Amino acid sequence: MTRWLQWFHRWLGLILGLQVLIWLITGLYFSVMGNQAMSGHTHFEPLPNESLAGLEWSSNIGDLSRRFDDIQQVEWQQVLQIPQLKVVTADNTYYLDGRSGKPWQTDRALATDIAKASYSGAGTIDEVVEVDARFQVLFDDPVSTEVLIGKADGAVQGHRNWNWYIADWMFRLHFMDYSGGRDFNNLLIRASGLVTLWFAIAGLILLLRNVKRGDLWRPQTLLHQLQHKQHPVASGCGGGGTCGLCKVKYTADIPAVSSADNQLLSPDEIADGIRLSCQQRKLPDSGLRDIELLDVNARAWQLEIESEQQITPTLKHIVFLRPPNFTFNPGQFLQFQIATRAGAVLRNYSLANRSDDNQLSVLVRRIENGIGSEFMHSLRAGDRVDVIGPLGDFQLRSENQRNGYSVFIGGGAGIAPIRSQVLSLLSSQDPAQVVLFYGARCEQELAFQAEFERLAKDHRLRYIPVLSESLSASGDFLTGWVHSEALKYIENVGVDKVDVYLCGPPAMLNQTLNGLRELGVPAERVRYDDFGI
Template identity: 40%
Template sequence: MKFLQWLHRWTSLIILLQVFLWTLSAAWFTIMDHDGMKAHQYMAHGDHSMLNTTDMVDLNQFEHHFTDASLVRVQLVDGIPQVVVRYGEDEYEYLHGLTGLPWQTGEAMATRLAQASYSGPGDVKRITAIEETWELHGWKGSAWKVEFGDDLNTRVYVDENSGTVIDHRNTPWVISDWAFRLHFIDYTGGRNFNNLVIITAAVVTLWFALSGLILLIKLLGSGEMRWSWRKVPMRTQAGDSEVNLVTPKHRTILQTLQSNELPIGSGCGGGGTCGLCKVRVEDESLPVTDAESELLSQEELAQGIRLACRHKTPTKGKVVLQDNAARYELELTSSRFITPLMKELKFSVVTDEHPEFKAGQYVQFLIPEAVSRARPDDIPEPYHGVWESIAEVEFEHSEVRRNYSMAVRPGAEELVFNVRYQPTADGAKVPGVGSTYLFNLKPGDNVVVEGPFGEFVRTDNEQHVQCFIGGGAGMAPLRSLIQEELESESPRKIEFFYGARSKQELCYADEFEELAEQGKLLFTPVLSEATSHCDWDGPKGFVHQTVENYLKDVDVLSRDYYVCGPPAMLAETLKLLKSMGVPDSQIRFDDFGN
């Protein structure tokens, strides 16, 4: 009898717990809409384009596949015709419509297909080859998992054998999936209400409930689940007076600083990939995260330097800002195109104090919530052809922060920036918010910036040649560094290799060619897309290839290298320098990819 009472008592607890789970999961189903539960918030709906098979595909080359086929159709996948052959009810074969070979979806194509099916605000941050995943119940095969950096942690799965976008997954879907499991007591996720798991759950739920209760009590006792407020002492590295910030304990240090308008560098939005939000925390018990082990040096870690985005607000010790940054108001004095898609913006400083920065550093522009036009009004006539494909539309955007490097030496009366327009990318609804807003500024308009930030500054070895390697918008910090070097008391020898696709995109070419004629530097522009009709006698190809040919005949270890430009160009150049044995201490770079 005592055993029956004991069992009855605990069975009542299990029933009570299940009632609670039913109520909780039902509430989630009420809140979340149908697209949300299917992870289709950012899905761009569309089907494969069907073809007139006589136009692009010769089906005669596929005759041996059609013997037992029950269905044959032709469709476009990433602009390529694909032949789909079905055998029986559910066996499929996918063939390349032009070659007749089995279809293969590579990493680059999978990325494009995922972007085409995606309509959210994020960019691709990772792509992984997989053969199984719990997020696609019942699916088997080989696929690509494409992850986007948005607020929902969207993941797009692309089948490798067919190029089909299998489905989208995100954090709300994970919550919905678990809500289904809890609501129907189906922890396998198979939507099968008569399975061994449900039967077993009836026996072991007692221990689940007991252990869960213990863990809940432990969490409540530790304070991790409480919404409490505390004062956090913070000060700048320069030794300014301390300020006490009142903040919820669950916030990260970065969120605390930003919410209190204390400027701090951050290029990845708190994702732990850029390594810019450095602070010194006077708390020896603070652990070192994986991101910090990768992005910070051992010397920095030993000094208590941490990434503000990786840690919750500390319960003890002070937080010391590493960059003594400030906020400035700027007024646009002039704006001009220097390439078809790049503008030079010059600003005067409205605030009383002028920013003190080092060459190579950047500031954060606070782009306000506004309505921006996709095309500016002042496009020069020679560049009209480049802008023909950009729609003349207006769009609303929320407040964001964007980083831009100074393109002028320290001490100049005006601050100069190079802003490259970012057209609408695959899967995106609007063009680049920051560049579009800045492109439409008129002389007299004001903006707010924070900074300066960054460690892309000159070395102090007076004997080394200064070798600058750049491309595209990487011109801005390199121009600042070169100007600062030329203004120094004893300028070191300068070599400047700059890559662009065409002559129109060679910004500041006249300026550097004049400096080269004066013997102040060696300037080598390189065009990657120079045609036979182009009046160009200089090096052609990629800039890192020209650098490689040049370095074969010089002492590579007698140079300090500064690299800045598009991610692909940066990666190839750093790979080249590593292969030539150049030590890290002689390489400085600014990674726009982060």
């Protein structure tokens, strides 16, 4: 429940924060522009209110009480010296031409004359457009003035220009009324009020929990203490207790199990004294001596880029020179330190190469305005980057099924650690049959396609690419969802004969894990990397 509240509060806060920013921007716009500029009346000139005397009224108007039922009001008026009669009944309003007694009609020529009379600018008429029940008379002045003339009454319904259209969208954003009605009590804003109430309630619950736990005055978590002392501990959520990466092992004074430990750690890990360091504040009596870091080979490195290549429209493959004495297990990742104006930020990228290669490599997906993505995609050969690693426990099982199947399921950029594991397993003496399911949106998004096809032709790998967009498929590709094809395969060969490794987008990961549970694949035979999400 707490994890859900944290997730809910974090994302809802972001959405509400964006709306507050919109209110600030639109409110500032209203203050700077002023009502006159936003009204569109830059060149508005009221029609002359001339006397009705001297106008020729037709005798055909007759007895109005016979023509209209339940008359409420009658007004005698003029439009550019043309007599007009306005008759208001209980149900409608009628306009009559005072010269003939017939219903009023505004033609294109009259609409043009009315528009000219209400316009004080220097522009000339560019076009007259008939739209539904009115004419739009367009002037070719710098602000693109439009004069709206009603057909039924010849009235000037308004002036519009670029300032008016910009202001109209500002009002839509400010009132959250995208129908253009400028209704501050619309359904969306009322729903937003209820959502904001839930945001406040969730924040209050989290605050009370923190007060109860003493988080407002207690010392930093073990995660922050370790990072402050430059001990390499991975984290994907900044200590929020949602990613499950910051594992440490207590050898003495083992603390109680937190709710986050129960949700993110296996029973074997908990029994072995493993805890999430972000959930612990009290150190053992012996200090850090009785706490073991699980990533024993992790430390700070500076890597030099050997080459970089855009291998799909969205994925870049970056290759680094491998430092001496750098060792890692297939499936582990590096934590890149990225300098920003607000300070250093950390981004995790899985190693994509075989464990005994002379180089190191990662895959980076292009994400517009993403801090890590933009930085990594800007790197060129010869550049140097600071990293910490290797980190992570998404590794090959030492007790892989003998004469069984090692099934790998990758999606998108999640193919990086999968590739490392597949290549390393194929180069080992493990007799398991290696099967790789790789899901992508289209054929162009399949990374390392030629390499996997070559390994498949050598009968060292069974390679099954699956494309989610059927229209993009050409050749021998399955279409659909990669997890569906993989689950059918696992069910066919037998759930007791497989070790499963998977990495990919959260939706694919969740559906695959749910399917494996339904099939009855033992949890200890399933390993996955969810990027700490």
